[in-house]
Amino acid sequence: MTDPVSLAVCPRCGRPLDGPAAHDACRAALELEPPRFCGDCGRRMKVQVVPTGWTATCVEHGIQTS
Amino acid sequence: MATENTDVLDRAREQVLERGIGLDEAGVLEILRLPDERVTEALELAHEVRMRWCGPEVEVEGIVSLKTGGCPEDCHFCSQSGLFSSPVRSVWLDIPSLVEAAKQTAATGASEFCIVAAVRGPDAKLMSQMREGVKAIKEAVDINVAASLGMLSQEQVDELVEMGVHRYNHNLETCRTYFPNVVTTHSWEERWGTLKMVRDSGMEVCCGGIIGMGETLEQRAEFAVQLAELDPHEVPLNFLNPRPGTPFGDQPTMDPKDALRAIAAFRLALPKTILRYAGGREITLGDLGTRDGLLGGVNAVIVGNYLTTLGRPASADLQLLQELKMPVKALSATL
Numbered sequence: 001m002t003d004p005v006s007l008a009v010c011p012r013c014g015r016p017l018d019g020p021a022a023h024d025a026c027r028a029a030l031e032l033e034p035p036r037f038c039g040d041c042g043r044r045m046k047v048q049v050v051p052t053g054w055t056a057t058c059v060e061h062g063i064q065t066s
Numbered sequence: 067m068a069t070e071n072t073d074v075l076d077r078a079r080e081q082v083l084e085r086g087i088g089l090d091e092a093g094v095l096e097i098l099r100l101p102d103e104r105v106t107e108a109l110e111l112a113h114e115v116r117m118r119w120c121g122p123e124v125e126v127e128g129i130v131s132l133k134t135g136g137c138p139e140d141c142h143f144c145s146q147s148g149l150f151s152s153p154v155r156s157v158w159l160d161i162p163s164l165v166e167a168a169k170q171t172a173a174t175g176a177s178e179f180c181i182v183a184a185v186r187g188p189d190a191k192l193m194s195q196m197r198e199g200v201k202a203i204k205e206a207v208d209i210n211v212a213a214s215l216g217m218l219s220q221e222q223v224d225e226l227v228e229m230g231v232h233r234y235n236h237n238l239e240t241c242r243t244y245f246p247n248v249v250t251t252h253s254w255e256e257r258w259g260t261l262k263m264v265r266d267s268g269m270e271v272c273c274g275g276i277i278g279m280g281e282t283l284e285q286r287a288e289f290a291v292q293l294a295e296l297d298p299h300e301v302p303l304n305f306l307n308p309r310p311g312t313p314f315g316d317q318p319t320m321d322p323k324d325a326l327r328a329i330a331a332f333r334l335a336l337p338k339t340i341l342r343y344a345g346g347r348e349i350t351l352g353d354l355g356t357r358d359g360l361l362g363g364v365n366a367v368i369v370g371n372y373l374t375t376l377g378r379p380a381s382a383d384l385q386l387l388q389e390l391k392m393p394v395k396a397l398s399a400t401l
Contacts (some may be wrong), residue, residue: 013310014153032348032376036153046157050167051128051174051370051380 007039014042035064075104075111078334083115088294088335095287097331098324105326112333112363119337123395124387125300125366127178127212127342128171128380131373132159132199133192137184139216139251141239143276145309145374146184152311154374164199165206172209174369174380177397179203180212180235180272182373186252187217193225200229208397212272217252217260223267233270233299236260241289244281261296274302274344277328278320286328290335300366301339303332305346307375325350326358333363342366348378356383360390 010017012026014037034047038058045056045064053066071077074089074096081087089097100108136148136156145152159167168179181199183192192215200211213226214235226234238257239245245254265271273296275289293301305325308317320328333341343364347355356367356378369380387394 034374034376044153044155046155047374048131048134048157048159048163049371049374049376050130050159050163050170052167052170054371054376 009037009039009042011035011037011039013037014044016042034066074100075107078111078115082334082337083111083118086119086337088291088337089331091287091291094290094331094335095284097334098283098286098327100327102323105323105330108330108334109326109358109362112330113361115333115337116341116363116365120340120365122392123365124360124392125178125340125342125395126174126176126384127180127366127368128167128174128176128370129180129182129214129368129373130159130164130167130171131184132164132181132195133183133185134158134374135184137186139186139249140313141249142313143239143248143279143306143309144184145312147312150311150313152309158195161195161199161202165202168203168207168209168211171370172207174384175394176369176380177210177395178212178233179207179209180214180233182214182235183216184373185216187219188215188222193222196226196231197229200231204230210397212270214272217256218263220263223260223263223269227267227269231269233272234264235272235300235302236264237275237302237304238273238289238292238296239275240279240281241285241292243288244279244285247281248279258296261298270299271296272300272302273298274300274304274342276304276306276346277325278306278317278346278350279314280317287331290332293332293339294335297339299340300342301332301336302342302344302368303329303364304344305350307346307349309374319346320350322351322355325355326362329359329362329364340366342368344368345372345375345377353378353382357386357390360386360392 034054047056135154145154212233
């Protein structure tokens with residue numbers, strides 16, 4: 001799971017983590033989902049899920065893997 | 067004078083367990099309406115039916131998305147439709163990564179590897195990728211290759227057979243009467259047409275759907291018997307995992323007891339079919355649900371991740387099978 005604590009943007013919903021929205025449900029959901037948004041810039045990432053892992057690519061901030 | 071047996075589980079024991087004949091729509095509906103205190107009894111009977119008519123083996127499968135997102139269809143449950151504001155972006159898996167995924171799947175002991183694409187039907191590029199990918203997998207890995215590429219033409223069916231694809235997945239998703247509430251860009255009958263072509267080609271037919279999309283219990287029963295009429299080799303049973311940005315994104319997940327009723331009901335409608343636990347089991351039933359399902363009529367699992375969401379680690383499911391003394395179906399047993 002991506003740890004959203006040090007991020008600016010929620011990797012699940014793409015909204016700012018310091019904004020008014022609560023992200024408890026997003027944190028829980030990320031147990032069973034790969035991140036979809038770059039935690040640094042909020043861009044939608046290209047995500048490839050395979051049976052044993054996932055890869056998420058932000059054009060600006062590079063590749064994350066499970 | 068003999069008295070008519072009116073209890074559905076007693077009738078199912080005589081008809082389904084003893085004679086291998088699935089329940090009709092009215093019987094399935096009775097199972098779906100059983101009170102909570104009888105769900106365990108229904109699951110136990112479904113398990114007996116599975117053991118009697120399918121045996122103890124569990125078929126293990128991995129699935130992978132060859133082409134993710136950007137689909138022109140509007141299946142309301144699907145995060146891969148290009149018509150919704152889903153966060154899933156379009157991406158293709160390259161052939162070396164596809165082969166690697168097949169190798170990792172085979173390493174779990176799985177006998178099946180299903181290549182899936184989010185499309186209405188395959189175009190020339192996808193068929194070319196399939197040809198290259200299936201060939202590369204067959205050269206590198208001992209595993210059965212299945213495919214799920216949407217609606218097919220007869221030429222494409224023939225081409226998949228020629229490639230050596232042994233099973234084709236094309237879910238009806240839901241019953242005929244509820245389908246227009248789920249998909250508007252194509253019809254249930256169009257899907258049925260592809261399934262008929264697949265059946266006639268000699269490929270194994272894999273056809274199931276998603277439970278908990280707002281259909282009534284009557285429609286759930288209708289779906290079970292429509293699947294029984296199709297008589298597929300395998301039925302993958304998914305539970306709705308509401309995806310953000312889709313029309314069904316705000317629907318609640320299914321009540322776990324209803325999910326278990328559905329498992330028992332589908333087994334009692336389809337006594338001899340491979341009934342596979344597919345997507346949504348983790349979010350609907352949690353870790354314990356996997357055990358309940360495997361002891362309630364399920365005899366196949368998708369291990370590891372799904373197409374856009376994550377599943378339990380394969381090792382957790384394999385350990386559970388060991389605890390339950392359910393052997394993984396060997397590749398040789400499927401050939």
